[in-house]
Amino acid sequence: MSTQVGTADAHGDVTHANSVAREVIDRIADRWVLLVISALGDGTLRYSQLRTRIDGISHKMLTRTLRNLERDGLIARHVHPTSPPQVDYTLTPPGRTLLRTVSGICHWTRDHLDHIETARRAYDAKLS
Amino acid sequence: MSTQVGTADAHGDVTHANSVAREVIDRIADRWVLLVISALGDGTLRYSQLRTRIDGISHKMLTRTLRNLERDGLIARHVHPTSPPQVDYTLTPPGRTLLRTVSGICHWTRDHLDHIETARRAYDAKLS
DNA sequence: CTGGATCCTAAACGATACTG
DNA sequence: CAGTATCGTTTAGGATCCAG
Numbered sequence: 388m389s390t391q392v393g394t395a396d397a398h399g400d401v402t403h404a405n406s407v408a409r410e411v412i413d414r415i416a417d418r419w420v421l422l423v424i425s426a427l428g429d430g431t432l433r434y435s436q437l438r439t440r441i442d443g444i445s446h447k448m449l450t451r452t453l454r455n456l457e458r459d460g461l462i463a464r465h466v467h468p469t470s471p472p473q474v475d476y477t478l479t480p481p482g483r484t485l486l487r488t489v490s491g492i493c494h495w496t497r498d499h500l501d502h503i504e505t506a507r508r509a510y511d512a513k514l515s
Numbered sequence: 516m517s518t519q520v521g522t523a524d525a526h527g528d529v530t531h532a533n534s535v536a537r538e539v540i541d542r543i544a545d546r547w548v549l550l551v552i553s554a555l556g557d558g559t560l561r562y563s564q565l566r567t568r569i570d571g572i573s574h575k576m577l578t579r580t581l582r583n584l585e586r587d588g589l590i591a592r593h594v595h596p597t598s599p600p601q602v603d604y605t606l607t608p609p610g611r612t613l614l615r616t617v618s619g620i621c622h623w624t625r626d627h628l629d630h631i632e633t634a635r636r637a638y639d640a641k642l643s
Numbered sequence: 644c645t646g647g648a649t650c651c652t653a654a655a656c657g658a659t660a661c662t663g
Numbered sequence: 664c665a666g667t668a669t670c671g672t673t674t675a676g677g678a679t680c681c682a683g
Contacts, residue, residue, distance in 0.1 A: 404628065405570075409546075411624045411631055418537075418544045434665055442533075445657055450666060460634030471664040472663080481630055488623045491616045496539045500532065502609055503539055506588030562645055573677055578646055599644040600683080 414459065415485070419444060419452045424482065424489045427462060431477040461485060542587065543613070547572060547580040552610065552617045555590060559605040589613060 414420060422441045426432060432440070438449055453476060456462040461482035467473040478486060542548060550569045554560060560568070566577055581604060584590045589610035595601040606614060 407628060407632060408624055411628060412549060412620070413546050415620060415624065416544050416546045416549055418541050421540060421544055443537075446666085447658085448656070458635055458638040459631045460638075461631075466665090469664095470663090472666090474665060481627055484627070485623060488616075488619045491619050492540070492543060495613060495616045496536055496543065499609055499612070500535060500539060503587045503589075504535060507586055510586040510588075574646080575678085576676065579676095582646095594645090597644095598683095600646095602645060 411459075414455065415488075417452075419448050420456065421489055421492065423449070423452050423456065424461070424478070424486055425493060427476060427478045427482070428486045428490065431475050433473060433475045437476065456482070539587075542583065543616075545580070547576050548584065549617055549620065551577070551580050551584065552589070552606070552614055553621060555604060555606045555610070556614045556618065559603050561601060561603045565604065584610070 419441070422444065423437065426437055426440050434449070434453075437453075438444065438446070441449070444452075453462065453464070457464050457476075460479055463477050463479050465475050465477070467475075547569075550572070551565065554565055554568050562577070562581075565581075566572065566574070569577070572580075581590065581592070585592050585604075588607055591605045591607050593603050593605070595603075
């Protein structure tokens with residue numbers, strides 16, 4: 388597989404397409420993005436629910452991650468006009484397709500955890 | 516899907532498993548890791564070939580990424596006893612299974628590039 | 644050619660305080 | 664409850680020099 392991700396059609400601005408592709412990959416290759424998408428795979432969740440579900444995420448990073456994902460059209464934000472306010476987040480259709488990919492990552496991780504731990508110990512031992 | 520990735524068997528140290536899982540996710544959720552794995556999907560490559568294929572990667576980050584992937588048993592490093600030295604890198608069997616996941620990310624990105632660009636413009640326009 | 648070590652800057656992040 | 668803004672710290676990462 389090539390590093391080039393952009394659609395290299397005849398008239399397209401390939402350089403631009405690739406820069407955007409890199410940008411999007413950077414968006415996805417983010418621990419918090421992965422965990423948020425994964426959490427929303429269970430269904431709609433409120434801000435506070437995400438906060439407690441995603442272990443270790445800070446107030447600031449959750450907000451930033453949600454804003455970015457919303458901007459990219461991957462999650463939908465709905466504000467209930469109550470007091471105190473309640474805001475919930477849901478995966479959009481494109482967000483749900485991303486969920487499949489993200490699930491793939493999680494499954495791969497779970498399946499290879501032991502392998503990797505063993506490999507790391509073996510590697511570290513060899514440096515003695 | 517749950518945030519918990521670790522194998523939560525009866526006797527296992529779940530906390531430990533999850534901390535490792537998080538660690539592994541952090542390893543994969545890395546721009547350079549994704550690009551290196553992707554590049555090696557084409558087959559064995561030498562250090563310098565990776566350097567030129569992966570646009571924008573620095574000497575330091577390529578070396579660090581390769582060391583980490585080697586430690587995790589995802590790539591194999593082979594040194595030819597020549598002068599000057601030649602070193603090539605190949606995906607190991609577990610590395611090749613990761614490649615499928617990584618390819619999924621690349622495909623998803625390519626397929627949703629336009630969607631995301633449009634969504635971003637729409638979002639930004641609404642902030643006027 | 645490959646790769647380690649060091650310095651240094653820019654960005655990411657957490658903690659905290661404040662608002663509707 | 665959800666969100667913004669600011670500050671201070673930590674980290675990632677690039678540039679550079681040296682070595683086998």
